[in-house]
Amino acid sequence: MSDVVLDIANLTIGLPPGADRASAVQGMNLVLRAGEVTCLVGESGSGKSLAARAVLGLLPPRVGVSAGSIMFDGQDLTKATPAQLARIRGARIGMIFQEPMTALNPLHSIGRQIEEVLSIHTPLDRRARREKVVALLADVHLPDPAQIARSFPHQLSGGQRQRAMIAMALALDPKLLIADEPTTALDVTTQAQILHLIHELQRSHGTAVLFITHDFGVVADIADQVAVLQRGVLVEAGPRDAVLNDPQHPYTQALLAAVPRLVVPQRTAEKPGIVMLESIKARKEYRQKSLFGRGRSTVALDGVSVTLRRGETLGLVGESGSGKSTLARAMTRLLSIDSGDIVLDGDEITRLPQRLMRPHRQKIQMIFQDPYASLNPRQKVVDVIAEGPIIHGLPRPEAEARARELLGLVGLDPSAADRYPHEFSGGQRQRIGIARALALRPQVLVADEPVSALDVSVQAQVLALLADIKARLQLSLLFVTHDLRVALQICDRIAVMRHGAIVELADTVDIYHSPQHPYTKALFAAVPGAAWLQKEAAYAAP
Amino acid sequence: MRRWRYFGYRLAFALPVVFGILVLNFFLIQLAPGDAASVLAGESGAASPEYTAMLREKFGLDRPLLEQFLAYIGNAVQFNLGYSFRNDSPVFELILARLGPTLLLMLTAFGAALTLGTALGVLAAVARNSWRDAVISVITLICYATPVFWLGLMLIVVFSVNLNWLPTSGFESIAEGYEGWERWVDIGRHLVMPGTALGLFYLALYTRVMRASMLEQTGMDYVVTARAKGQTERKIVFGHMLRNAFLPVLTMAGVQAGNLIGGSVVVETVFGWPGLGTLAFNALQSRDLNLLLGIFFISACLVVAINLAVELLTITLDPRIQA
Numbered sequence: 052m053s054d055v056v057l058d059i060a061n062l063t064i065g066l067p068p069g070a071d072r073a074s075a076v077q078g079m080n081l082v083l084r085a086g087e088v089t090c091l092v093g094e095s096g097s098g099k100s101l102a103a104r105a106v107l108g109l110l111p112p113r114v115g116v117s118a119g120s121i122m123f124d125g126q127d128l129t130k131a132t133p134a135q136l137a138r139i140r141g142a143r144i145g146m147i148f149q150e151p152m153t154a155l156n157p158l159h160s161i162g163r164q165i166e167e168v169l170s171i172h173t174p175l176d177r178r179a180r181r182e183k184v185v186a187l188l189a190d191v192h193l194p195d196p197a198q199i200a201r202s203f204p205h206q207l208s209g210g211q212r213q214r215a216m217i218a219m220a221l222a223l224d225p226k227l228l229i230a231d232e233p234t235t236a237l238d239v240t241t242q243a244q245i246l247h248l249i250h251e252l253q254r255s256h257g258t259a260v261l262f263i264t265h266d267f268g269v270v271a272d273i274a275d276q277v278a279v280l281q282r283g284v285l286v287e288a289g290p291r292d293a294v295l296n297d298p299q300h301p302y303t304q305a306l307l308a309a310v311p312r313l314v315v316p317q318r319t320a321e322k323p324g325i326v327m328l329e330s331i332k333a334r335k336e337y338r339q340k341s342l343f344g345r346g347r348s349t350v351a352l353d354g355v356s357v358t359l360r361r362g363e364t365l366g367l368v369g370e371s372g373s374g375k376s377t378l379a380r381a382m383t384r385l386l387s388i389d390s391g392d393i394v395l396d397g398d399e400i401t402r403l404p405q406r407l408m409r410p411h412r413q414k415i416q417m418i419f420q421d422p423y424a425s426l427n428p429r430q431k432v433v434d435v436i437a438e439g440p441i442i443h444g445l446p447r448p449e450a451e452a453r454a455r456e457l458l459g460l461v462g463l464d465p466s467a468a469d470r471y472p473h474e475f476s477g478g479q480r481q482r483i484g485i486a487r488a489l490a491l492r493p494q495v496l497v498a499d500e501p502v503s504a505l506d507v508s509v510q511a512q513v514l515a516l517l518a519d520i521k522a523r524l525q526l527s528l529l530f531v532t533h534d535l536r537v538a539l540q541i542c543d544r545i546a547v548m549r550h551g552a553i554v555e556l557a558d559t560v561d562i563y564h565s566p567q568h569p570y571t572k573a574l575f576a577a578v579p580g581a582a583w584l585q586k587e588a589a590y591a592a593p
Numbered sequence: 594m595r596r597w598r599y600f601g602y603r604l605a606f607a608l609p610v611v612f613g614i615l616v617l618n619f620f621l622i623q624l625a626p627g628d629a630a631s632v633l634a635g636e637s638g639a640a641s642p643e644y645t646a647m648l649r650e651k652f653g654l655d656r657p658l659l660e661q662f663l664a665y666i667g668n669a670v671q672f673n674l675g676y677s678f679r680n681d682s683p684v685f686e687l688i689l690a691r692l693g694p695t696l697l698l699m700l701t702a703f704g705a706a707l708t709l710g711t712a713l714g715v716l717a718a719v720a721r722n723s724w725r726d727a728v729i730s731v732i733t734l735i736c737y738a739t740p741v742f743w744l745g746l747m748l749i750v751v752f753s754v755n756l757n758w759l760p761t762s763g764f765e766s767i768a769e770g771y772e773g774w775e776r777w778v779d780i781g782r783h784l785v786m787p788g789t790a791l792g793l794f795y796l797a798l799y800t801r802v803m804r805a806s807m808l809e810q811t812g813m814d815y816v817v818t819a820r821a822k823g824q825t826e827r828k829i830v831f832g833h834m835l836r837n838a839f840l841p842v843l844t845m846a847g848v849q850a851g852n853l854i855g856g857s858v859v860v861e862t863v864f865g866w867p868g869l870g871t872l873a874f875n876a877l878q879s880r881d882l883n884l885l886l887g888i889f890f891i892s893a894c895l896v897v898a899i900n901l902a903v904e905l906l907t908i909t910l911d912p913r914i915q916a
Contacts, residue, residue, distance in 0.1 A: 107820075107821055109817055109820055109821060136823075137823045137824070137825060138823060139823070140820065140821050140822060140823035141821060141822035141823035141824075142823060145821075146818075146821040148814055148817070148818065150814060153813065153814040153815060154814040154815055154817070154818045155815055155818065156815040156818075156819070156833050156837070157815075157837070157911075157912075157913060158836050158837060158910065158911060158912060159833075160912075167819075167822060167824065167832075168822045168823075171822060171823050171824055172823060203912040203913070205912075205913050216818075219818075219822070220821075
């Protein structure tokens, strides 16, 4: 076997008193070898990020290694002095982060930030550093590296920023690269490119990579070795194929079972009902106002026409900036459009004033992405849910009775009614959000990325709940997502959006088996772990 | 040049603001009871209606309001701010003579408060929860809560009367006949106490805001990135966090530049500083409307100019602001 780069033995990271458990990571053992990618997988709160940060001694205040050792190059990093650690950081261990926008200093140019690594660790003079920076940026396949070096972070796209971060982390050819969810904040096609880049650089330099992720699709694409962390305990570790195809621990099995497959599940086809919600040539443009009237403009919706029928689930799929959320908001009249029409249940609602719009609001309700931000923290759950019906004239006792009933429907205990939102987990809050949307007995539900902020096991439950409720209440569901896998699970028809327009709209089965538009094909190809997910699906099918 | 184009925009916005102030000032003064003629007539002891009417006619105060207003605007555009009959001299010259000392006092107090406040804020944030942080907190609290006029009087009692270190009042010791460098040292000695009295409140404010802003930056991802590069803590603080943390302080300071002129009225009175503040106070007492309007106008221009300077500094420091 190849040589050991990092040897984590019996690592325990203590948490300050009052945390939900005594230690973030408990007795973890993991060996990283040169030229291998080790994926550390876990759900939120599993301690995977803290374990990675402990390697570089970057733990937050009041959190510290309480036992065990991290051997790197014959040195125990847990016992290294700050000066020794500083010499290792950036030079022999590089790190990249989840959100490249915040991980870069907004006030310094890209070139200056990469140059900083060189000026800390090398005797190179200014000119040599500048040349090296341009060469590094070229290595991560950035176009016009000299120009990029002069740019500031806000002038680059998310993918470009992450490439620049990778250039920075690999500037001095470190033996170990720590990547903390480096592709989670990126669009799926960009993610595929970044994964490819990390893989390519890591192979050519023989770097050992510790890759933190929550996504088994990413694991399937990049890992040599997989380690699964559950609430701070390493429950399973081994070669990728062994763990993915033959998981031993029940937790790993449950996690893998919850991963949405890249396949269309068997569904009883319902005959299409009447049109409930329709957008006719909706157009929305954002102009940058300027004093002399010459501003740039962005077309968010470019004459989009789409229909949603009774009892159907329509998916709006696209990357960030594709206009999918704008369309959803325009169709609920949370956003006004410049031209075109929105028709709800036979009534044109495009230009209704707020007062006349109110009776229509009952028919169409929204579920939001962030279950933390979308509930008022000062309102009891029962009030959150009952507020809508009360506004629409239902007496308070009846509204509250309905709220308690709905909590049962979304799988929460009726006692939840008298508690506050912060007492619930993300998945439970999303259930509350669904109950709130249902309280007005709507005919149309619009869900904007309802499961994107949730862990994969919770995600599966919430999706099942949505599908169940939709079928039981005969609702129409407009489902906005960036994740094709999720869309395949729940949608009857899928509209693929790009640059404010629908590039392809077809039944889910058709779009899965024979995508027509090149962009749809690219999206399918970019799904992390596509090959593995399809093989899995074929295996699971009877 | 992105920076200068943006600055041009801002300048274009500033002109209507100045004009608006001109209009507002004129009509505000008209609302006050009494005019210069009635005051002059009263002081001369011959306040017969005929005499007052004659004075009004002489000064053009009997003409329609609109006519007076247009004449005022027309003159103001040419920096002719009228004639002060009380002081028997053109308003613009009066103001010009006082502008220097006021600018000196304001900019010294403002600059010192900003730099020292920033430095103390950084020190407190870096040594968070240590004795240094506690000492800085207590001092800022005291400075924050002390009224300016009381502080000024106490400074005089302690440093001039008892210790005899600094002059009690005035701009310079004219009687000594200092020249060149010595004259500037003398002015500096006169400046210490009024500058301190005016700036201490702002020093306390900027220290607190800077401390909070620095602590906010501590948790930012880019700080972790810098640490992961192997950068030293000192360079992380001064090379990365300082500029990011300073931006909100600068924004606040720009908004407050106007308060500084208001505050200088009290300080100038206490220390007998021959600035715009005392001039305004006297003009108000004697209903010297021309002079008062002139001072308002120049002060407004000053605030606009300081805001522009702060804005220019902000866009120099923050590349994210686009024209």
